[in-house]
Amino acid sequence: MLSHHDRTELEKIERSLELSDPDLALALRDGRRPKSRAFRSAVLIFFDVIAVTLLVLGLVLPDPGVTLCGIIALTGTVWTHVARHRI
Structure with missing residues (x-):
């Protein structure tokens, strides 16, 4: 007691x-x-790297589809970063 x-x-x-x-x-x-905040941060960084890679590949390769996927993925990761810091 x-x-x-x-x-x-x-x-x-x-x-x-x-x-x-x-x-x-x-x-x-x-x-x-x-x-775990560390796990969420690691996953978010992973998706950031994938999005930037897609964008760079889209700019190097003559395929507009890859560029569009990179832009969409990068927009999603930026939106996630902004939404995460507003909480």
Whole structure:
């Protein structure tokens, strides 16, 4: 059983966590693992590299379809970066 002092300290830590990282606090409250930001960043960088590669290949090769795919993929990755930083 926790003492009154320990409970108040624990409540302070909980409030601080909810203010600083509400996603982590919610994940801990629900008992699920928080989503890894490093994994999301790695996947996003992978798609960035693919999009730029498609665009460069489209500009080098005489195929407008590859260029169009590169432009669409690059637009999607830019939109994802912007949406991610607005959250």
